[in-house]
Amino acid sequence: xxxxxxxxxxxxxxxxxxxxxxxxxxxxxxxxxxxxxxxxxxxxxxxxxxxxxxxxxxxxxxxxxxxxxxxxxxxxxxxxxxxxxxxxxxxxxxxxxxxxxxxxxxxxxxxxxxxxxxxxxxxxxxxxxxxxxxxxxxxxxxxxxxxxxxxxxxxxxxxxxxxxxxxxxxxxxxxxxxxxxxxxxxxxxxxxxxxxxxxxxxxxxxxxxxxxxxxxxxxxxxxxxxxxxxx
Amino acid sequence: xxxxxxxxxxxxxxxxxxxxxxxxxxxxxxxxxxxxxxxxxxxxxxxxxxxxxxxxxxxxxxxxxxxxxxxxxxxxxxxxxxxxxxxxxxxxxxxxxxxxxxxxxxxxxxxxxxxxxxxxxxxxxxxxxxxxxxxxxxxxxxxxxxxxxxxxxxxxxxxxxxxxxxxxxxxxxxxxxxxxxxxxxxxxxxxxxxxxxxxxxxxxxxxxxxxxxxxxxxxxxxxxxxxxxxx
Amino acid sequence: xxxxxxxxxxxxxxxxxxxxxxxxxxxxxxxxxxxxxxxxxxxxxxxxxxxxxxxxxxxxxxxxxxxxxxxxxxxxxxxxxxxxxxxxxxxxxxxxxxxxxxxxxxxxxxxxxxxxxxxxxxxxxxxxxxxxxxxxxxxxxxxxxxxxxxxxxxxxxxxxxxxxxxxxxxxxxxxxxxxxxxxxxxxxxxxxxxxxxxxxxxxxxxxxxxxxxxxxxxxxxxxxxxxxxxx
Amino acid sequence: xxxxxxxxxxxxxxxxxxxxxxxxxxxxxxxxxxxxxxxxxxxxxxxxxxxxxxxxxxxxxxxxxxxxxxxxxxxxxxxxxxxxxxxxxxxxxxxxxxxxxxxxxxxxxxxxxxxxxxxxxxxxxxxxxxxxxxxxxxxxxxxxxxxxxxxxxxxxxxxxxxxxxxxxxxxxxxxxxxxxxxxxxxxxxxxxxxxxxxxxxxxxxxxxxxxxxxxxxxxxxxxxxxxxxxx
Numbered sequence: 001x002x003x004x005x006x007x008x009x010x011x012x013x014x015x016x017x018x019x020x021x022x023x024x025x026x027x028x029x030x031x032x033x034x035x036x037x038x039x040x041x042x043x044x045x046x047x048x049x050x051x052x053x054x055x056x057x058x059x060x061x062x063x064x065x066x067x068x069x070x071x072x073x074x075x076x077x078x079x080x081x082x083x084x085x086x087x088x089x090x091x092x093x094x095x096x097x098x099x100x101x102x103x104x105x106x107x108x109x110x111x112x113x114x115x116x117x118x119x120x121x122x123x124x125x126x127x128x129x130x131x132x133x134x135x136x137x138x139x140x141x142x143x144x145x146x147x148x149x150x151x152x153x154x155x156x157x158x159x160x161x162x163x164x165x166x167x168x169x170x171x172x173x174x175x176x177x178x179x180x181x182x183x184x185x186x187x188x189x190x191x192x193x194x195x196x197x198x199x200x201x202x203x204x205x206x207x208x209x210x211x212x213x214x215x216x217x218x219x220x221x222x223x224x225x226x227x228x229x230x231x
Numbered sequence: 232x233x234x235x236x237x238x239x240x241x242x243x244x245x246x247x248x249x250x251x252x253x254x255x256x257x258x259x260x261x262x263x264x265x266x267x268x269x270x271x272x273x274x275x276x277x278x279x280x281x282x283x284x285x286x287x288x289x290x291x292x293x294x295x296x297x298x299x300x301x302x303x304x305x306x307x308x309x310x311x312x313x314x315x316x317x318x319x320x321x322x323x324x325x326x327x328x329x330x331x332x333x334x335x336x337x338x339x340x341x342x343x344x345x346x347x348x349x350x351x352x353x354x355x356x357x358x359x360x361x362x363x364x365x366x367x368x369x370x371x372x373x374x375x376x377x378x379x380x381x382x383x384x385x386x387x388x389x390x391x392x393x394x395x396x397x398x399x400x401x402x403x404x405x406x407x408x409x410x411x412x413x414x415x416x417x418x419x420x421x422x423x424x425x426x427x428x429x430x431x432x433x434x435x436x437x438x439x440x441x442x443x444x445x446x447x448x449x450x451x452x453x454x455x456x457x458x459x460x461x462x
Numbered sequence: 463x464x465x466x467x468x469x470x471x472x473x474x475x476x477x478x479x480x481x482x483x484x485x486x487x488x489x490x491x492x493x494x495x496x497x498x499x500x501x502x503x504x505x506x507x508x509x510x511x512x513x514x515x516x517x518x519x520x521x522x523x524x525x526x527x528x529x530x531x532x533x534x535x536x537x538x539x540x541x542x543x544x545x546x547x548x549x550x551x552x553x554x555x556x557x558x559x560x561x562x563x564x565x566x567x568x569x570x571x572x573x574x575x576x577x578x579x580x581x582x583x584x585x586x587x588x589x590x591x592x593x594x595x596x597x598x599x600x601x602x603x604x605x606x607x608x609x610x611x612x613x614x615x616x617x618x619x620x621x622x623x624x625x626x627x628x629x630x631x632x633x634x635x636x637x638x639x640x641x642x643x644x645x646x647x648x649x650x651x652x653x654x655x656x657x658x659x660x661x662x663x664x665x666x667x668x669x670x671x672x673x674x675x676x677x678x679x680x681x682x683x684x685x686x687x688x689x690x691x692x693x
Numbered sequence: 694x695x696x697x698x699x700x701x702x703x704x705x706x707x708x709x710x711x712x713x714x715x716x717x718x719x720x721x722x723x724x725x726x727x728x729x730x731x732x733x734x735x736x737x738x739x740x741x742x743x744x745x746x747x748x749x750x751x752x753x754x755x756x757x758x759x760x761x762x763x764x765x766x767x768x769x770x771x772x773x774x775x776x777x778x779x780x781x782x783x784x785x786x787x788x789x790x791x792x793x794x795x796x797x798x799x800x801x802x803x804x805x806x807x808x809x810x811x812x813x814x815x816x817x818x819x820x821x822x823x824x825x826x827x828x829x830x831x832x833x834x835x836x837x838x839x840x841x842x843x844x845x846x847x848x849x850x851x852x853x854x855x856x857x858x859x860x861x862x863x864x865x866x867x868x869x870x871x872x873x874x875x876x877x878x879x880x881x882x883x884x885x886x887x888x889x890x891x892x893x894x895x896x897x898x899x900x901x902x903x904x905x906x907x908x909x910x911x912x913x914x915x916x917x918x919x920x921x922x923x924x
Binding site for chain 1: 802805807811814818901
């Protein structure tokens, strides 16, 4: 019977604490309440830009690791969504927050960014495409869950919230569709390449990826407090 | 002084015989003369469709192996050119030659197709992006050279030639530009990631790739003669 | 019930014709009968030496793709068995057949060698360790099956057979143990990383690998007949 | 003229500050002075055990990425040194410090461990073997430099120093030879696969790897102070 539940939901259940540490991270809660210091958000934006470069690499790798044309095309769309749209939006968005592209590109990658992105790529290269997509799911699907949850939360304040646009983007139909597709792809691959015996290791990698995402949010908060993390 | 010559031209000079065996292969000469048996061309078309799937995988891998956004975007354009345009053209073209898509997809991959495509992917994974692009060059640039040479050859017969469209496509500006870009990318990467010490191994892989391309043409001719190569 | 059968046996059943084409190839039958021309065997020996280099690379890759120390150590033992023992034996053996090491290393890799070895490596990189081991199984386990079957066959002639040593090595306890371990590893990984849904794609890759092994034997015969395959 | 200097020395010169932050890290200085709290050292030991697993994976990958048998054999020796010797020593050593193997294996990998190990593996997969060895050099050669420098430092206290054995091991001939070989391999590969144009990117990756090693030491100190880093 559990086998009939969606893989994503099962992995969330199996990593409850780590998952919650990611999707209800203090950074996210303050962002939704509009109380997040701007310096924290700027720090996040810059690192998220650097993150997206490796995110596009991960989907390029997924093109290589595809078993058929449909899989290749979905990976290709995500490379394009990242390189043609998201990275551009980030640059525009950063500019709106007073960050020039040159300044972003010159920023050193934080260890939290390195840890999550390279963990994902290693899972993708050591394992198969399902391992890769499972390691990416806390990011791809996680952002959709975070935005949807916060939009539905009465504590969230949209009026006058500097971060409203960010919430709106990830809560919007376009991004929610990407997340839905990603969940469906997990189920399709688990049926075709998985099996119950594989669940524990997938769930463990999902939990670790969620923890690395939580560390990514934490970096935004920490940096401002201490400045220690910077190169 | 040799260091100033373009890498592509130097690799061609260093592998003269293998290169000629590829670009002036009997298959190509008969195609330009319009004397190639249709069965040979159909055989080639089907295997070339199967080849393109791995070609797209190779450029997906190149997205992963890129050092910067510009490199990623060029690889992404080649994934798109393959998946969005070339594979579609092949299917249309095959249909024009009486081959349905389902029939093509059901065809077993010939050993010549396996040998070249997997050799390329292995070079790309064992080495860096320059190794990958060098192994792809006899295909990417080779087709442009073949079509341009044949178009300039007085022996080539275009009137009533069933293969005229094929020659026209690869001799056309769009494809010639792709080849020019590929040659420029080789030089740029050789400057940034290479050096004279690396030339012998690049030239050896280029020569082997050219030989595997020649074997790919030969497969088209052999199959018809003997049928032995088929599964 | 089928799920309880060993994965190797199931893959053999699913690829009957391709498997038989490999393990009862004319080359093998002639070798067991002692009627194989020496030139064929020499040709095979040289290409098998070149094959072993990539075989060791494949087990190095398996070290990287391991999930735990026990998996790493088994892959490490196979790297060592190849580099420390098999390649040395091959060189000694070739010498006994009048082939100097320098001559072997200078020989161009045949397309049949390239096709099988690079197919294996691509499966290992695009997929996970189970995909890698499945692609290797027609070699690792196949040789043990071939030698055991031929030893049990009344048609096999050992007295005065020049190839007796070859049969004895692969029929011997040491090699048979390696094959047994390889089959056990397939079951262990299929339990931990597989599931029924994955069987069709594993069986398809196993069948293709068996076909590429059959082509490898064929190369030994063809070359002598025609010399065409050589560079 | 600079081209004649050893690659390792040139990369150290080019990343002076990051290199010093690694080899003269407070953790190392306290270890040499015998003043490092035991809890810090235990923390380091456990993470270093987890590190070694990925270190062995990296050398397995190097077997795959080798261009010739000599390269394969050197990588194989380092896999063996790690799996057969170092991991065993670590377990013995940890036991001497009151840490059972089961406890070590159950410990979650710290983000500092994840960041450095996966960065190395990604460099090795995206680039070639030289990229892989450059990313490993701050570890392989760095430990030899640290131990030799501290042994030569009058501030170092060996009498009654609980960490004397650790310093002795890395300052010993056996380990110093491994480091010397690693430096020679960098030069050999830079001659064969590099060139001046490649130096800036190699130096940048070396500097980042040194920074990630410094963060690894810092983890040992931080953890004790705050406990924050733990899962």
